[in-house]
Amino acid sequence: MAKAFIPSVLAANDLVEGDSVYLGTDTWVREIARAAVATTPAEAEALAARGVAAERANLVVGAYAVEVNLAGGTPWPIARREQIKASRATTIPVGPAALLDVAA
Amino acid sequence: MYRYDEFDAGFVRARVAEFRDQVGRRLAGSLTEDEFKPLRLMNGLYLQLHAYMLRVAIPYGTLSSRQMRMLAEIAERWDRGYGHFTTRQNIQFNWPKLRDVPDILDALASVEMHAIQTSGNCIRNTTSDPLAGVAPDEIEDPRVTCELIRQWSSLHPEFTFLGRKFKIAVSAAEEDRAAVATHDIGLYIVRNDAGEVGYRVLVGGGQGRTPMLAKELRAFLPKADLLPYLEAALRVYNLHGRRDNKFKARIKILVHELGIEEYRRQVEEEFARLDRAAIAAPEAEVARIAAYFAPAPLPARPAEDAGFERALKADPAFAAWVGQNTHPHRVPGYRAVTVSLKPVGGVPGDATAEQMRVLADLAEAHSGAELRVTHEQNIVLPSVGLGDLPKVFRGLAGVGLDAPNRGLVTDIIACPGLDYCALATARSIPVAQAISRRFGDPRRQAEIGPLAIKISGCINACGHHHVGHIGILGIDKAGVESYQITLGGHAGADASLGERTGPGFAFDEVPGVIETLVDRYLELRTSRRETFLQTYRRVGMEPFREALYEPAH
Amino acid sequence: MSLLIDRGGPIADPWVRVQRDEPLPDGPAIVDPDRLAGLDHAPLGVHLPNTADAAALASEFSRLALISIDFPAFNDGRGFSIARRLRELGYTGRLRAAGPVIADQFAYLLECGFDEVEIPDALAARQPAEHWLAAIARAGHAYQRGRTGARASILDARSADHG
């Protein structure tokens, strides 16, 4: 039996700024909520192809797919690493830290 | 400390110009990311989880006040107002933009600093004893050797594309404060039977997924042979180190697979063939460098100071801090001060621009304008007169840097982990913060005594967990963070690797686990003088394992 | 299909790399090391993989006009040490680095004893000869001693300064 397809978005880092970015419907966006979601393997391939093109065009580096959960209405990563990345929770002001609680 | 001459300055300027050009070619597309990556890494620029990260070299951990101020300025101008001091005695900035990096490197060059070879498969920043030059127990200042190695290893034409990173540490003291045995090459400065000073050379140490303690390569190497010998040792590694598997590419694996005898035979053969005189630094050059590290003429002070004695009696907080955070100095009337970057609940090793400036000012006013970074992620003010200690303490307290916890349970080493690091499998900073809060009471910390907790957010072991008295390794277990505990590691001259207690624990359980281990130790110790490590070495794993996994009801 | 460069810029390549069993041409020919034994040809060159033991070739130095060392990737630095070893063992003929090395490595290659670099066309298209010449022009000084080729030694310059 084929494994059920898990929806995904495409993540990368902006070449010039370094910020983590997601591929939106037209451009690369900072917020995962605005990322284009692939719900079929074909859509995932299309996102990946746009990622490769953007790398070639020296816009982003290191594009890769991130599996997401759509239960909240907008995409939210399944893996802890990607949740932390998407929440940008690490802008820790030094001192007694105010690390945001990452939604589990 | 060492000062650049025109050549050093020119070298760094040329390097910045080169990197500016490389960044330009990358942005224009004539360099691909694959080609650019090793070049940016050789200039200390990583791409991390959220952003680029710039690692700046602090050669053998020594900094001037002027340099510290520049780090503060960089943090404010091009980053988010803080930096992270690392176990490799460097500093990392977590949010620079690629287009700003050449400007940051120019700013660094203006204070004789750079980011060259702080990353990539090359010879990295040479690390050393943070008390170099002021410790009463050292043979000579190890930084002369470090500086020779720094220069020799900078853009070495033969060793800039090695199979893997290469780390060298040097210590000249009786007590090893540089974790020498965990480095690819470790050098102990020693005296032989004839009274000559030279090197005891170790090779093949490293942490990562296959931790190994270095083995002895040469019991005594004459000082003049340092660079040719390193050249021979590196060449054998460059030619024969594995390149098929990144995890087996460090020299420790080569030495392990060949056996130390065979590796030694090959190095000695290569060394015999080299034109030593052509490679070694000329004597005049060694003397030139050594002159920079000649002990500063400290004004004579009485061995006792009335003001200092009064402050000790009047202020218990000050007395506790002096007892825990200051060290004997080779000159009577002075102390070396460890400034803890581990306030209770804080991020180990982080300092704000404001804190950096206060450190720079205090060093300028009271410690010859010099500072050190320690591999425990703290800062040292190397030479403070007894009478100045109260002022230094007050200055530090003003910016929250007065924690009297050096070497105690809250003096935790933690790597950036999943909060920053692209390779991480678990968070380490919040684990450190939670443990630190749990043991926040200074009296309790003092009661527990020396205890080194070290945390890594993945198997790469940047947080030194293998050599923590209690080591914590965060892994990913089916998408959930899980923390493995090791006991009995140690990084000193009698180094040892920790042993795993058993199955790992969840993120929230870790502080309780540490508390259980500490409580067990307090029950087991024969007296307050027996440290956690000594107790562990005496009783072994079993009583601790029992406490963790089979608690009595 | 490749570009050959030395410190002066692009040069013509008179050498023919002879594949495994091909007959030898009349002119300069580069062969695999296992074909050297008993081979009577001049000018003769050999192409070494970067796992080769330089010392094993020492007895052949006098009849080799060129040694070419393979760089399978620019970040595989073994070739640098092989070149150094060949020079230290007394080889004085021409040394070639063959493979996708990059312009930023040109100075290091020269200092390790190479004379010339043979790069694939696709790379040459992105990194034309000017890049290579610019790279050595801006290379400046080096800290190491006992090597010549591109950067002058800072340590030697200091000794000269101080007499």
Ligand code: HEM
């Ligand atoms: C944040 C980005 C970092 C990355 C990507 C990174 C990467 C790595 C990797 C891959 C290893 C394993 C090397 C091997 O086993 O061959 C390693 C080891 C190590 N790193 Fe890091 N590291 C980072 C940050 C740090 C920091 C912040 C420190 C200091 C606090 C540090 C200090 C070390 C040390 C001491 C080791 C173990 C010693 C050894 O090399 O065997 N690293 N690092």
Ligand code: SF4
């Ligand atoms: S130990 Fe792992 S998580 Fe921590 S800094 Fe090193 S690579 Fe990153």
